[in-house]
Amino acid sequence: MNYQFNWAMLITEPYFGWIADGVLTTLHLALIAWCIAFVLGVAVGSCRVSGSAVLRLFGGAYVELFRNIPLLVQLFLWLYVAPQLLPADTRLWWNRLDSVPYWTAVIGISFYTSSRIAEQIRAAMNAIPQGQFRAALSTGLTPVQMYRHVILPYAIRIMLPAITSEFLTVFKNTALALTIGVLEITATTRKIEAWSFKGIEAYTVASLTYLATTVAVIGVMTWLERRLYIPGLIRRGG
Amino acid sequence: MTAPIIQIQDLGLAFDGFTALDGVSLDVMAGQCIVVCGPSGSGKSTLLRCVNGLERFQRGDVVVDGTSVRDCRDLPRLRRGIGMVFQHFELYPHMTVLENVTLAPIKAKGLSKAEAERVALHYLDQVGIADQAGKHPGRLSGGQQQRAAIARALALEPKVMLFDEPTSALDPEMISEVLRVMLDLARSGMTMLVVTHEMGFAREVADRIVFMDRGSIVETAGTAQFFSASQTERAREFLHKVLAKI
Numbered sequence: 116m117n118y119q120f121n122w123a124m125l126i127t128e129p130y131f132g133w134i135a136d137g138v139l140t141t142l143h144l145a146l147i148a149w150c151i152a153f154v155l156g157v158a159v160g161s162c163r164v165s166g167s168a169v170l171r172l173f174g175g176a177y178v179e180l181f182r183n184i185p186l187l188v189q190l191f192l193w194l195y196v197a198p199q200l201l202p203a204d205t206r207l208w209w210n211r212l213d214s215v216p217y218w219t220a221v222i223g224i225s226f227y228t229s230s231r232i233a234e235q236i237r238a239a240m241n242a243i244p245q246g247q248f249r250a251a252l253s254t255g256l257t258p259v260q261m262y263r264h265v266i267l268p269y270a271i272r273i274m275l276p277a278i279t280s281e282f283l284t285v286f287k288n289t290a291l292a293l294t295i296g297v298l299e300i301t302a303t304t305r306k307i308e309a310w311s312f313k314g315i316e317a318y319t320v321a322s323l324t325y326l327a328t329t330v331a332v333i334g335v336m337t338w339l340e341r342r343l344y345i346p347g348l349i350r351r352g353g
Numbered sequence: 354m355t356a357p358i359i360q361i362q363d364l365g366l367a368f369d370g371f372t373a374l375d376g377v378s379l380d381v382m383a384g385q386c387i388v389v390c391g392p393s394g395s396g397k398s399t400l401l402r403c404v405n406g407l408e409r410f411q412r413g414d415v416v417v418d419g420t421s422v423r424d425c426r427d428l429p430r431l432r433r434g435i436g437m438v439f440q441h442f443e444l445y446p447h448m449t450v451l452e453n454v455t456l457a458p459i460k461a462k463g464l465s466k467a468e469a470e471r472v473a474l475h476y477l478d479q480v481g482i483a484d485q486a487g488k489h490p491g492r493l494s495g496g497q498q499q500r501a502a503i504a505r506a507l508a509l510e511p512k513v514m515l516f517d518e519p520t521s522a523l524d525p526e527m528i529s530e531v532l533r534v535m536l537d538l539a540r541s542g543m544t545m546l547v548v549t550h551e552m553g554f555a556r557e558v559a560d561r562i563v564f565m566d567r568g569s570i571v572e573t574a575g576t577a578q579f580f581s582a583s584q585t586e587r588a589r590e591f592l593h594k595v596l597a598k599i
C-alpha cells in the first residue's frame with residue numbers, strides 16, 4: 116500500500132477551519148431539529164390520544180405522512196416543491212435567505228423525527244394506567260392540566276430511553292443534509308478529499324465526530340434518566 | 354327536612370350494548386356513610402364514577418349538592434367538591450407526596466403554594482403520615498400510599514368522599530391503618546359512599562348497606578338488619594362468602 120498518511124494536514128488551514136465548521140453545523144443542525152421535533156412530537160402525540168376524533172384523525176394522518184416517506188425524499192420535497200406553494204413574495208424572501216439548504220434540512224429532519232416521537236409519546240401514554248387519568252380528573256384538574264402536570268411528565272419518564280435513541284438517529288440523519296447542499300461534517304469530509312486526495316484522514320475525523328457525540332449523548336441521557344428516575348416505580352399490569 | 358346531598362335517580366349505563374347499570378336509585382343524606390357491596394362486575398365502580406362525572410350514563414341522573422351531573426357545564430368544579438379514593442391509590446409516581454396533595458389545590462382551586470402546603474400538611478397529619486411528605490409514593494408502604502391518597506382527596510375540602518375498594522389491594526396488616534382513618538372520617542361527619550367488602554367497617558359506621566348485583570341494587574337495608582336478616586337470597590349468599598373469607 117502506498118497511501119501516504121498525513122494526519123498533520125488536519126490541523127492546517129484551510130482544512131482545520133472546514134472541519135470545525137462541519138462539526139458545528141452537524142451539532143447545531145441536530146440539536147435544533149431535535150428540539151423542534153420534540154415539541155411537535157409531543158403536540159401530535161397528544162392529538163393521537165385525545166378525546167376528539169378530529170384531532171386523532173389529524174394526528175394519525177400527520178404520523179403516516181411523515182413517517183412513511185423516506186427522509187431523503189422529504190428533503191427534496193421541502194427544497195424544491197414546498198416553496199412553490201408559498202405566496203410569491205414570501206417565496207422571494209425565502210429564496211433570498213443565505214442558508215436555504217440549512218433551514219430546509221432543519222424543517223425536513225424536524226418533521227420526519229416529530230412523527231416518530233409522536234408515536235413514542237402515544238405508546239408511553241397508553242402505558243399509563245387509566246386510574247391516573249381518573250385520579251387527576253377527580254381532583255378537579257381540567258384535561259389540559261391533567262396532561263400538563265400528570266400524564267406528560269409521567270410519559271416522558273417512561274419514554275426517556277426511546278428519546279435517547281431518537282436523538283442519536285437524528286444526529287446520524289443529519290448526514291443526509293449533504294444531498295441538499297448543507298456543509299455538515301460528512302459533506303466537509305468529501306470536500307477535503309476532493310481538494311487534497313487525503314480521504315482516509317478526513318473520514319476518520321467524521322467517524323470520530325459521530326462516535327464522540329454518541330458517547331456524549333448517551334452520557335447526558337444516562338445522567339438525565341438518573342435525575343428523573345421515579346423512586347420505587349413498579350409498573351403493574353392492567 | 355333537607356334534600357339528600359347525593360341523589361342517584363334511575364341511573365342507566367351501557368358499554369357498547371353491555372348493561373353495566375340498570376335503573377339504580379339511591380339517596381345519601383349529608384353526614385351519612387353508605388356501604389356498597391356486591392360481586393365482581395356488578396357495577397359498583399361504575400356507579401361511583403357516575404357520581405363525579407367520570408363515566409357518561411345514558412339514562413337517569415345524579416344530583417350532587419343540587420348540581421345535576423348530566424347537565425353540568427363545569428365538571429372540574431363539581432369534582433372538586435367530591436373526593437375520590439381508588440383501589441390502586443393512583444398517586445402520581447413522579448411527584449413527592451406533598452406535591453401529590455398540593456397539585457389540585459394549586460392548579461384547580463387557585464391556592465398559593467404556601468397555603469396549599471399548609472392545608473396539605475394538615476391533612477397528611479390527620480392521616481398520620483406528615484413525616485413522609487417529602488418522599489415519592491414508591492418509597493411508601495401500601496397503607497401509607499392509600500392514606501396519602503385520602504389526604505390528597507381531603508385537601509380539596511370536599512363535601513362528599515367516594516371510596517372504591519380502598520383496602521382490597523393492601524396486605525392484611527395495612528388494612529386496619531386505612532380503615533382507622535376512614536372510621537375517624539365517618540365519625541367526624543363526612544358524607545361517604547364506600548364500596549368495600551370490609552364488613553367489620555360496615556358494621557362500625559355504615560348507616561345503610563346497599564347490595565348490588567348485575568347492575569342493579571338488589572337490596573338496601575339498615576346495617577343491623579342487613580347482617581341479621583337479609584331479605585334476599587342473593588345478599589345472604591354473598592354475605593356468607595364474604596364473612597367466610599375473613
Ligand SMILES: Nc1ncnc2c1ncn2[C@@H]1O[C@H](COP(=O)(O)OP(=O)(O)OP(=O)(O)O)[C@@H](O)[C@H]1O
Pocket residue numbers: 368371373391392393394395396397398399400
Ligand atoms: N370501560 C368499560 N368498557 C366496557 N365494559 C366495562 C367498562 N368498565 C366496566 N365495564 C364492565 O361493566 C361491568 C361493571 O364493572 P364495574 O367495574 O363497575 O364492576 P365492579 O362491581 O366494580 O366490580 P369489581 O368488584 O370487580 O371492581 C363489568 O362487567 C365490566 O366488565
Ligand SMILES: [Mg+2]
Pocket residue numbers: 397398399517518
Ligand atoms: Mg370495582
